Amino acid sequence: MRRYIDCREFPSEMKCTVAIAADNEDELVNAAVQHAVAVHGEHDTPDFRAEIRKAIHIGSPPA
Template sequence: MPRQYIDCREFPSTMNCSVALSADTEGELLDAAVQHAVAVHGHTDTPELRRQLATLFRSGTPPLQAPAAQKVAA
């Protein structure tokens, strides 16, 4: 399986987070993403948060330049 990543720069936030995380396994990436979401963004570790984060994973490695922010439905 190729390396996977999640990039906070893709999602607008008041803190303009610039963290991108990558890992060789989905489980490792999910654990790191949940820890970041809880510690930095104030989310609660729930099964729903884990499901949402997993849908945001991309194959490969994060780009050096910040990607365009996606609009998040309210």
């Protein structure tokens, strides 16, 4: 089943509008963490990955 994370749900100064989707939860978490580290300056930690997993939705991102 398709899953997604929508960056618009996380307040940021840059008002990021990226949504990332994947069929596999681990793939989605890896992509979202890479985005958060590269664009938002986050750190890849187990706690941060747990927070990302909590933000996963089933389906496709809304337009």
